[in-house]
Amino acid sequence: MMLTIGDVIKQLIEAHEQGKDIDLNKVKTKTAAKYGLSAQPRLVDIIAAVPPQYRKVLIPKLKAKPIRTASGIAVVAVMCKPHRCPHISFTGNICVYCPGGPDSDFEYSTQSYTGYEPTSMRAIRARYDPFLQTRHRIEQLKQLGHSVDKVEFIVMGGTFMALPEEYRDYFIRNLHDALSGHTSNNIYEAV
Structure with missing residues (x-):
């Protein structure tokens, strides 16, 4: 080779x-x-x-897919941990169009995903750790020749805002910590 x-x-x-x-x-x-x-x-x-x-x-x-960072911003999609949709507790039913979540055949995936999407697979490999998801994706983009000086996050998962505030703070804090290399104690210190 x-x-x-x-x-x-x-x-x-x-x-x-x-x-x-x-x-x-x-x-x-x-x-x-x-x-x-x-x-x-x-x-x-x-x-x-x-x-x-x-x-x-x-x-x-x-550079692979140069359009990915053509604007000067590298988009990094991350996924929160699988969580039951709040809609289920109100109605007792899942939405027909929503394949994933802990109550589905795709129990390891987040709501509305099957677990076979690229971001889902990266999240599963990182065990939904936001720090690892970010570091791995940034490293992958660098290896493919992309600039990662500016990063925009897309938080996927569908139920992120339904998760407890402590988890949301932990998640966002770790996204920022992965970029800065600094370990922060709270969300305000991270951003």
Whole structure:
């Protein structure tokens, strides 16, 4: 795999020096076939192997989904812990369109999610820890070549405002702590 990645980078550098546009997917496919690999090298591995003197010119071309941070803001979606919808306690029924939550077949997912969405899977892997969800996503975005100087959070889960205030404060505090690297004692200190 290392030879393949090196060859891909060599072709990218040559194309840059000649002022040519290059189709990265074609290069990855042809190079993987050349070395007899069944899978293409991952973009993260290619980005990590770019020589320092070429990072400034190649990383913007390699960035996965550049539109994701085109505004200068990295959007990080996080998910609160699974919690029963307050609607159930009032009516005794769940909404037909709401597949998830602790009372569903997807008991490990939050309300209105199945657990197979990318954000859900990241949250489950982090055991719904807001600090870990944030750190992992920020690291992933960095590895894909995105700037994470400015971050906007999207709190998913559907029942966040129905959770106890202590949990909401803990959750938001840990989101900010994950960005700053500082451990705060309360929400006011965190923000």
